[in-house]
Amino acid sequence: MSTGGDADRPSEKSVLTADPHDNSPLTGAQIRELFAAAAAWLEQNAAAINAINVFPVPDGDTGSNMADTLRGTIDPPSTGEQSAGEVTAALARNALMAARGNSGVILSQILRGFAEATAAMERLDGPAIAKALAAGSLAAYAALEHPVEGTILTVVRAAAEAAEKAEGAEPRSVLEAALSGARRALAQTPDLLPVLKQAGVVDSGGYGLVVILEGAVRFLRGELQPESGHAIEAIRPEWLEGTAATHGSGSPFGYCTQYVLSAPTLDPASIRERLRAIGDSILVVGDATALRVHIHTDDPGEALKHGTRLGVLAGIKIDNMQAQYDRFTGDIGASPTRDDARPATPTLAVPVISTVVVISGRGFTEIAGSLGTSRIVDGGQSMNPSVKEILTAIEETGSAQVIVLPNNKNVILSAEQAAKLAGREVAVLKTTSIPQGLSALLAFNEEKGLKENVIAMQSAAGAVRTVEVTRAARPVQLNGVSVKEGEPIGLIDDVLAVTGDSPEETLLTALQRLAPAPGAAVALYYGASVQQERVTVLQVRLHERFPHQEVETIAGGQPFYDYILSVE
């Protein structure tokens, strides 16, 4: 990938001046240009910011939202002279309408504070910019009911603090100081917000603010060439993986319900006592005339009802627990109760329950892997793994509870033997074909307990009927017909049942025998030795014979069996 150069960034020249700023206080027109440059810089980096967006909703649009917001604040250049205050006022006014997304909304509040602090000013010098940043930081905090640290808030506050301590008094050194302060704070965001740490990213909104400050500094330096670390190159692949991983986070609680209750006389203790019947994590704080009530309950309506009986409610808020937790304890300074003291996000540790699957064939192995199997035991050509191989796989999961899917009746015993030696809780399901094993895997739910999973998986496996088409290893008698060695045979649920002129004909006969009900799921897995053309022909014939039956065709890659088909 190219690392940059003028050719890659035609938009830069149009917004950045070629000469460094002369360090005099900024005029209205210069401030407008500075914001336009910052907006352009933000736009170029939006993709990188999107990539690390995990909080509060991991929807990957923080960069786009902030860029849209900032772009929307810029009015076209005015014909007459404008004071600094007039320009910042216009920016702030436009920002409220243009704000998109949480970070965009906070950005609009920063601009509002910035504008208020600079309202009467003709030009902006360094100290004025520092004061305006501080006002922006305050306005952003004030706008949020529950400010969360480790976000753009932390970064803007650090930027303002560093700007105040800047060595020089000219705009550039103040903004440079703000930028390094912001960068330091950004690097610390994962320590403040667990969801970031878990994802291995910094906060996306905070990153957006750093980029804006970078844009402003670059404008004042008159830089045409971008600094190192920009746009697409700034996306680190592990960020994307981290972002994906946080999608797994969830809440173990019910509803968090909060309100402020006002009445002439209130008794916190008796309210607490009453609320205890419908929930936990109860906090009732305040004085005899106004109380803040907080409860975790599955019945928020009931919690509100308690309040309405006693007085007037305000600030009703019913929210999901997990996101609420950190903000709330921070907000009222309450120490967490025992029940609250859970990690804010689940750790990516060893799963409580793991699955071990015995399977053979490359396609089947890939399918089992794609369904989240913890460990796969290669059954080999004859589906006959050793007890030791199964035992090793069970041990490698590291889980206290393991479910083993033997997927062949000859493997069940070995699996049970391994289970006895494993020194942990192991359930061996009696799956006798690979399709049964796959259906059992589809029914696995990592949020449920071992017993529940065993029941659901066994029942899913039990609903599967399996056809296996291979060739007779020796002459056999079948329904009075003698089948010679090497001729096609079809087994239905492990019992020799049909024969035919070709493997395909045998399969069709077997499927006819099973007579799938309307809406049944039929899956056809073709073996390692079967060429694609044969599969295509078979698909056409399946459609002719069973026109209403949808058949999913998958490369199983299994040895010996030309076709394995499942009906459920």
Add this chain to the structure above:
Amino acid sequence: MALQIVTDSTADLPDVVARELGITVVPLTVFFGQEALLDHVEISSPEFYRRLVAERGFPRTSQPSAGRFQQVYADLAALGATEILCITISSKLSGTLGSARLAASEPPPGCIVYTLDSLTVSGGLGMLARAAAEVAAGGGTALQAAEAASRLIPRHQITIMLDTLEYLRRGGRIGRAQALVGGLLKIRPLVRIEGGEVTPLERVRTRQRGIDRLFEIVTSTAELDRVILEHTGCEDDAAHLAARLKAALPDVPIEVGWIGPVVGAYAGPNGLGAITIQRVSEAG
């Protein structure tokens, strides 16, 4: 009326219903590439799914700005509202509540604005807004309306069978439903909205199996008051399931409707959902 009810367009309220009940709807925006369309205003549900399938893209969405809410509050106050209750899509699915709240922090003179996180979406949110509007029509206060709406939150459940998890994943709303990914096998995931976010229920191998599960879920719900079936473009399947349910539950009202563009951008086409609503006891 002294109390006015505001919700957002993800409530998927038909225009005529919103007008009749006096509910003000603030639209979110759905984007096909750079083309921004106001949810339900500039693009209808049937047109959205037609384009979703034809253009094979993954539309983005965006919440209304705080300024937009502020304007709506100001307009309602100018018409005489002294209290406004704004009920929005779950805060776990969208930042809309943030805009609504920010605008509420500077209410128009003489007017108090309350916001409520519905913890739900689409027909669930629409139902909360309707309940609040009934309280408003009866001369109730904002707090009474909020209470009436809140009581429905734990009494309803949304279960949706999706054709694919891809739209949820790309849109960053997949949450714990990640666990339902079918890998190399074709599966139909069934998801729920629980605690305001998308949670996994199970995965089935065929569409018919998924529809059968919805039927079982609805018919096994205790104290069932009514049912809303919603779909993302598969009208026939919805009508067919409605007919089956009517035969099985002759006394339970069943509504059928479309899931709108913004929610559809995450559900993807050919999804079918059932919202079961249990009776809310008047006692206690």
